[in-house]
Amino acid sequence: MLKTQTPILAESPAAPPKAASTTGRDLMIFGGLLLLLAAAPLVLYPVFLMKVLCFALFALAFNLLIGYVGLLSFGHAMFFGGAAYVSAYTVKAWGWTPELGILAGTACAGVLGAVVGSLAIRRQGIYFAMVTLALAQMFFFFCLQAPFTGGEDGIQGVPRRPILGLIDTTRDINLYFVVLAIFALGFLVIYRTIHSPFGQVLKAIRENEPRAISLGYRTDQYKLLAFVISATLAGLAGATKAVVFQLASLTDVAWQMSGEVVLMTLVGGLGTVFGPIVGAAVIITMQNYLAGFGEWVLVIQGAIFVVVVLLFRRGIVGELAAFLGRRT
């Protein structure tokens, strides 16, 4: 819980409301981050960076629901993995270009999100999480059985065709900048959603749903739209990932993937603008560089999860912001 301190404020004359919001600061940080990411391939392996970006976008999409509406989805892998299958299949089997494949995957995730969302938002709290988990498990078995997903093998060797007929994606560095652009677009969509009239209502629902209803908001409709936006962007991340790794597999739709995105968001900072990016970077880096430990990576992840929940409940970015807030 947040410590609430009642500030000692005398009945002072009217203070004008603060006009400047945190928007300018956030966008400056984001601009800096983009510059850093643009220079990153000079020192880091582009495929690794693309993986981080895809998962960062996935975590950002997930955070829109948990952080700003207070809905814990435990089935987001179905949107991520579902979109990965669609984009991998359309590109490989139908010969679509990558940009069309990504669009198709994203759109399918949005439609799936509308169906799943309209069922799940009827329930609250743990029941919401359980409904999303149950539907994601059904989707997993559908993917396991359906012929076009390639079952246990997945869809492998998705060709990297040129994007827009121009950009040669067989070179990792070219594809990296495409992925960076997709990531930036996704971030800006989410950022705008959070800081919009719609976002204000979402925060009100997160803070006190009965009160929002009593003010005349049909809260289910707002939750559903947030769910669809979140699912669509999770799909964008998954569809892009399939193009980058030329692969869509059962790993992408398995419940462990849903768990991983929860972990990333928690580690980075739930309900913070940049937390999911940091969390995704930390977890993916661990998986990559600690791969030598084999199955022990899971144990290490579990330990980090416990430490975060016990000691840094606001996550890395949340704790950092609180620390800076205390100093200024």
Place this chain on the structure above:
Amino acid sequence: MSDYIIETAGLTKEFKGFTAVNAVDLRIRRGTIHALIGPNGAGKTTCFNLITKFLEPTRGTIRYNGRDITRAKPADIARLGMVRSFQISATFPHLTLLENVRVALQRPLGTSFHFWRPESSLRALDERAMALLDEVGLTAYATLPAVELSYGRKRALEIATTLALDPEMLLLDEPTSGMGHEDIGRVAALIRRVAANRTVLMVEHNLSVVSDLSDTITVLARGEILAEGTYAQVSKNPDVVDAYMGTGHA
């Protein structure tokens, strides 16, 4: 237009094996302050939740301005001009006071689903929001998150948020519960002021507030109406004295 803004007929709510509200015919006269009192467990809050549609009645009908709202949804009630408060203070704790009030103001703009529009499009409402905060004496705290306010000020913020909808009818659930003496006086004065051109139905335990503010009082006991009238009439009613004190005291 009828004299009564709310009329319930045979309003009944049964929970498993327990009748919380039993055949209540409540009529609230337009432009008055109407109090609902009664001992604990009398069904006051249940009655309140039925009228605001937060609970579905088992039987009976509710009419608001002559219109049957028995099957309406709670969010639609607010759109008809009937806004409620809650027993525990209903603010949005981590939004600023300004944002708290603005959330109530923004729905009529029709942009509440516009996730592509900047937040700055809501600035046009700031002036009105500040005026509402001023009305309840909270201007100085406009940029603080609501969670940092004292309890009494949270209730004042809640009233400002409610007033933002300019409701025709206010329903206040124990507006002074858990308050210190000074805050009670302030909130009571506030209720009197906002009730000037509105109808108010309130559930209240504090009898001095009730006697001070209300035009009509309905006493509930065991889910049924025990007595109704002005404070003077009700307080002399032997059944009411009985219900409050138990037999043997009268």
